Amino acid sequence: xxxxxxxxxxxxxVETFVQQLINGLTLGSIxxxxxxxYTMVYGILGLINFAxxxxxxxxxxxxxxxxKALAATLLPPALILLIGLTIAAATCMVLGxxxxxxxxxxxxxxxxxxxxxxxxxxxxxxxxxxxxFWGRSYHSVPALLPTESHDILGARISDVxxxxxxxxxxxxxxxxxxxxxSKLGRAMRATAEKPEVAALMGVDANKIVALTFIIGSALAxxxxxxxxxxxxxxxxxxxxxxxxxxxxxxxxxxxxxIGGAVLGGVLLGIIEAMGAGYIGDLTGGVLGSHYQDxxxxxxxITVLVFRPSGLMGEKVSERA
Amino acid sequence: MQTRFSxxxxxxxLSAALALAACxxxxxxxxxxxxxxxxxxxxxxxLGHSAPLTGPQAHIGKDTEYGAQMAxxxxxxxxxxxxxxxxxxxxxxxDDQADPKQxxxxxxxxxxxxxxAVIGHMNSGTTLPASVTYANxxxxxxxxxxxxxxxxxxxxxxxxxxxxxxxxxxxVLGEFAAGKLAxxxxxxxxxxxxxxxGIANEFKKAAEAKGAKIVAAEHTDDxxxxxxxxxxxxxxxxxxxxxxxxxxxxxxxxSLQMKKLGIKAVLxxxxxxxTADFLKNAGASAEGQYCSKPGVPTEQMPGGPAFxxxxxxxxxxxxxxxxxxAYDAVMVVVEAIKRANSADSAAILAExxxxxxxxxxxxxxxxxxxxxKDAAVTLYVAKGGQWAQVETVGxxxxxxxxxxxxxxxxxxxxxxx
Numbered sequence: 001x002x003x004x005x006x007x008x009x010x011x012x013x014v015e016t017f018v019q020q021l022i023n024g025l026t027l028g029s030i031x032x033x034x035x036x037x038y039t040m041v042y043g044i045l046g047l048i049n050f051a052x053x054x055x056x057x058x059x060x061x062x063x064x065x066x067x068k069a070l071a072a073t074l075l076p077p078a079l080i081l082l083i084g085l086t087i088a089a090a091t092c093m094v095l096g097x098x099x100x101x102x103x104x105x106x107x108x109x110x111x112x113x114x115x116x117x118x119x120x121x122x123x124x125x126x127x128x129x130x131x132x133f134w135g136r137s138y139h140s141v142p143a144l145l146p147t148e149s150h151d152i153l154g155a156r157i158s159d160v161x162x163x164x165x166x167x168x169x170x171x172x173x174x175x176x177x178x179x180x181x182s183k184l185g186r187a188m189r190a191t192a193e194k195p196e197v198a199a200l201m202g203v204d205a206n207k208i209v210a211l212t213f214i215i216g217s218a219l220a221x222x223x224x225x226x227x228x229x230x231x232x233x234x235x236x237x238x239x240x241x242x243x244x245x246x247x248x249x250x251x252x253x254x255x256x257x258i259g260g261a262v263l264g265g266v267l268l269g270i271i272e273a274m275g276a277g278y279i280g281d282l283t284g285g286v287l288g289s290h291y292q293d294x295x296x297x298x299x300x301i302t303v304l305v306f307r308p309s310g311l312m313g314e315k316v317s318e319r320a
Numbered sequence: 321m322q323t324r325f326s327x328x329x330x331x332x333x334l335s336a337a338l339a340l341a342a343c344x345x346x347x348x349x350x351x352x353x354x355x356x357x358x359x360x361x362x363x364x365x366x367l368g369h370s371a372p373l374t375g376p377q378a379h380i381g382k383d384t385e386y387g388a389q390m391a392x393x394x395x396x397x398x399x400x401x402x403x404x405x406x407x408x409x410x411x412x413x414x415d416d417q418a419d420p421k422q423x424x425x426x427x428x429x430x431x432x433x434x435x436x437a438v439i440g441h442m443n444s445g446t447t448l449p450a451s452v453t454y455a456n457x458x459x460x461x462x463x464x465x466x467x468x469x470x471x472x473x474x475x476x477x478x479x480x481x482x483x484x485x486x487x488x489x490x491x492v493l494g495e496f497a498a499g500k501l502a503x504x505x506x507x508x509x510x511x512x513x514x515x516x517x518g519i520a521n522e523f524k525k526a527a528e529a530k531g532a533k534i535v536a537a538e539h540t541d542d543x544x545x546x547x548x549x550x551x552x553x554x555x556x557x558x559x560x561x562x563x564x565x566x567x568x569x570x571x572x573x574x575s576l577q578m579k580k581l582g583i584k585a586v587l588x589x590x591x592x593x594x595t596a597d598f599l600k601n602a603g604a605s606a607e608g609q610y611c612s613k614p615g616v617p618t619e620q621m622p623g624g625p626a627f628x629x630x631x632x633x634x635x636x637x638x639x640x641x642x643x644x645x646a647y648d649a650v651m652v653v654v655e656a657i658k659r660a661n662s663a664d665s666a667a668i669l670a671e672x673x674x675x676x677x678x679x680x681x682x683x684x685x686x687x688x689x690x691x692x693k694d695a696a697v698t699l700y701v702a703k704g705g706q707w708a709q710v711e712t713v714g715x716x717x718x719x720x721x722x723x724x725x726x727x728x729x730x731x732x733x734x735x736x737x
């Protein structure tokens with residue numbers, strides 16, 4: 001069979017593929033976690049909360065400050081992580097509530113462009129505040145989770161990566177149950193449908209919107225803690241690009257749809273990893289791995305051309 | 321209404337013009353008056369300094385600015401007399417965000433502010449486009465850290481650099497990888513910036529000339545933190561050494577992710593990864609990784625130990641990377657002002673090529689292109705949380721050049737620009 005013999009089979013082809021799949025799933029789960037926050041707020045308010053990425057960053061840096069404060073104590077690492085996560089989540093919940101109260105609520109009935117601009121403004125303010133408070137340097141995040149890797153078909157996966165995937169999946173499931181099965185969820189859906197009518201039915205729209213921001217911000221804190229654990233670094237600008245990618249993921253999956261956010265995130269992560277891994281070989285070296293972003297935005301554009309509301313999006317044309 | 325409005329706007333523009341004229345006068349009038357009446361008034365000299373002060377490289381940019389500020393403070397404290405007036409240097413620190421577009425905006429700002437000379441920019445990517453602006457405005461530019469060879473190759477009389485360029489550094493790195501590290505298969509990653517791609521290309525050339533094989537060439541950018549995909553791809557090519565052309569915000573997570581993916585290869589970097597922050601953020605994974613830095617180790621620099629002390633006392637932080645070079649870049653300009661007995665850009669430009677200055681980093685003399693002569697490159701290995709010197713290649717012989725000539729009192733200095 002000359003076809004096989006003329007081209008030497010590259011050793012580790014399967015391992016490489018599985019590893020890329022794991023890389024993509026990890027990255028995608030991170031995107032998904034952040035995308036959930038975008039999609040929740042959009043689902044209720046039709047507002048793109050561009051400051052969400054910054055809340056992720058604040059979560060990571062607050063948790064890091066807690067780790068540092070507790071480093072001297074002899075508490076088990078997992079407990080330190082949990083305390084860090086709890087305090088980070090609490091801080092972010094207050095922050096999310098404050099952002100909504102200060103920057104968005106006064107503009108609830110303003111033209112759609114106004115809250116978008118304040119969102120960008122809040123994002124810049126948070127970044128600069130974090131820079132003043134935590135400095136410009138990269139911070140090293142201590143490894144509090146077990147760091148050993150497991151072998152799957154020759155590829156390596158760490159506990160942190162497994163936890164990230166589980167966290168994304170559980171957050172999605174939890175949110176879906178919350179929105180579809182609980183009383184609060186019904187109020188949320190009612191507010192999303194028509195705030196005025198919901199108010200007539202006794203739903204306090206302001207309270208529901210504030211709660212949405214608080215839940216989204218708690219998820220952001222979780223994402224921040226996991227991202228910084230995965231990369232072992234935190235930085236005042238870490239939320240910006242992450243937020244942008246997660247927003248892309250939310251749009252890809254259909255913004256406003258909880259399952260869509262996770263689907264979009266995971267897809268985007270896998271496309272990025274596979275793009276970086278194989279685009280060079282597929283194009284005979286014409287395009288290199290630095291075209292991975294072009295690759296995933298091409299996918300995004302293609303999807304939006306055929307499905308303008310995203311993969312799992314509902315018709316939101318009267319909104320968007 | 322219409323006429324009222326146009327009257328108002330006419331008045332407004334008139335007063336603005338008057339104010340502008342007054343401002344313009346303000347800058348020159350006291351200078352002339354001072355010269356006539358009391359020549360003891362300070363001679364104010366503006367130096368522009370540009371580096372990224374926000375964004376991923378902000379810590380390195382601030383470090384560079386600190387170095388320059390230290391030199392400015394020292395020069396101001398030295399009570400230097402230029403044409404009978406005390407030299408008073410003001411440092412205009414600007415943030416170019418390591419973005420070439422922003423770099424040219426900053427450059428134009430400096431030209432408009434009529435700076436006497438520019439220190440910087442920090443990144444090659446911002447220095448290259450900005451150098452055109454300075455060349456057109458005839459403003460001398462001394463970069464402490466832009467190592468892309470192209471900077472001094474364009475024939476601008478205004479471009480100087482007090483650091484070894486990447487042609488030299490990349491060559492030393494490539495020969496080190498193929499020689500001392502005995503690498504047969506090498507993977508190369510760069511961040512697609514002028515600096516990263518430049519040094520990676522010089523590295524490739526040198527390593528291939530020494531018989532090593534480049535098995536993978538991957539690219540990322542200067543904002544990325546996730547390299548799992550390209551590292552997985554590289555892992556399949558089984559390299560002995562992975563060279564990274566880029567800065568420490570990428571290098572540190574890259575080192576961590578290499579270990580996570582079980583890659584056995586050694587990471588080799590240029591000066592962009594040769595920082596205290598790399599060691600801190602790459603943690604245990606830093607151990608055994610290599611990097612190079614132009615010049616000799618800071619401790620072995622002629623003025624190194626004293627500089628380290630002073631920097632720590634002043635800023636209470638370790639030196640990241642370029643601070644001593646930025647210090648020297650400022651001092652080279654100050655020396656030129658002293659020799660010329662004038663702070664005019666043209667006078668500084670005429671004196672800069674004749675520089676022979678015993679700096680903190682080394683004895684600085686320029687070749688005809690404006691590059692530092694007899695440049696050295698030092699290789700380091702991370703050992704026990706420190707960068708330990710492996711070897712120094714090139715550099716000046718032990719007997720250093722004579723000290724800078726004492727400033728000869730020349731013709732009375734014209735007023736500063």
